[in-house]
Amino acid sequence: MSEANKDFSDFGKKALILAILYLISFIIGIIGIFVEAAAYVNWVIGVVIIVFLILAASSVGKAGAKLNNDDLKSFRTRIIVAVILTTLGIIMATLGIAGMIAAYETQEPGTPVFVQSMVTFGLMILIGVVIIIIGAIFELLAWTDLKGFFRDNLSKFPENIGNSAKTGTLLCLIGAIFTLTFILAFLGSLLRAIGYFMLAKLKDLE
Numbered sequence: 001m002s003e004a005n006k007d008f009s010d011f012g013k014k015a016l017i018l019a020i021l022y023l024i025s026f027i028i029g030i031i032g033i034f035v036e037a038a039a040y041v042n043w044v045i046g047v048v049i050i051v052f053l054i055l056a057a058s059s060v061g062k063a064g065a066k067l068n069n070d071d072l073k074s075f076r077t078r079i080i081v082a083v084i085l086t087t088l089g090i091i092m093a094t095l096g097i098a099g100m101i102a103a104y105e106t107q108e109p110g111t112p113v114f115v116q117s118m119v120t121f122g123l124m125i126l127i128g129v130v131i132i133i134i135g136a137i138f139e140l141l142a143w144t145d146l147k148g149f150f151r152d153n154l155s156k157f158p159e160n161i162g163n164s165a166k167t168g169t170l171l172c173l174i175g176a177i178f179t180l181t182f183i184l185a186f187l188g189s190l191l192r193a194i195g196y197f198m199l200a201k202l203k204d205l206e
Contacts, residue, residue: 005205007063012202014056015168019196021049026189053083060146071149078142085135093128096121136179143173161201168198 032038064072099121147169175191
């Protein structure tokens with residue numbers, strides 16, 4: 001396992017950054033209920049989260065290549081796919097909502113053009129939501145893979161680090177499940193923040 005310690009440590013360092021970003025996103029999300037401008041700040045944070053998620057997944061992938069472990073390799077692939085799909089879904093759904101608002105403001109309700117606009121943008125929202133759900137499923141599968149790796153290899157890590165990492169993956173897994181409910185999606189960010197803080201213990205391996 002020692003040959004992959006540097007990669008796990010790199011993942012832990014990125015996990016710490018992700019934990020802070022998810023915590024900030026959660027707090028700003030609450031503020032956004034009362035302050036509309038906060039939502040734009042969260043968009044920027046979301047982009048940064050995407051970048052660090054891909055970098056973190058790459059670190060796990062490198063460890064997987066060195067250890068020839070399918071769970072780690074699968075985690076990298078599934079997290080990247082989840083990020084791409086979720087981002088695409090959010091963009092489509094957002095454009096659909098913006099289009100509907102614009103149609104209400106610029107077109108006469110009940111006219112053929114208005115109805116066509118509503119159907120078109122409604123389909124965009126629906127497709128976006130479906131893509132987000134598929135992305136969340138990939139994320140759920142990814143965390144299941146990583147949780148399985150730490151379960152099967154717990155004895156190869158220092159006890160405090162291994163247990164922290166295993167619990168962290170479980171919390172991130174539950175966070176992904178919460179995202180699938182949409183209603184509890186905001187709690188998913190909080191659980192991910194806590195999970196990533198626990199995964200950050202891996203940085204001590206180096």
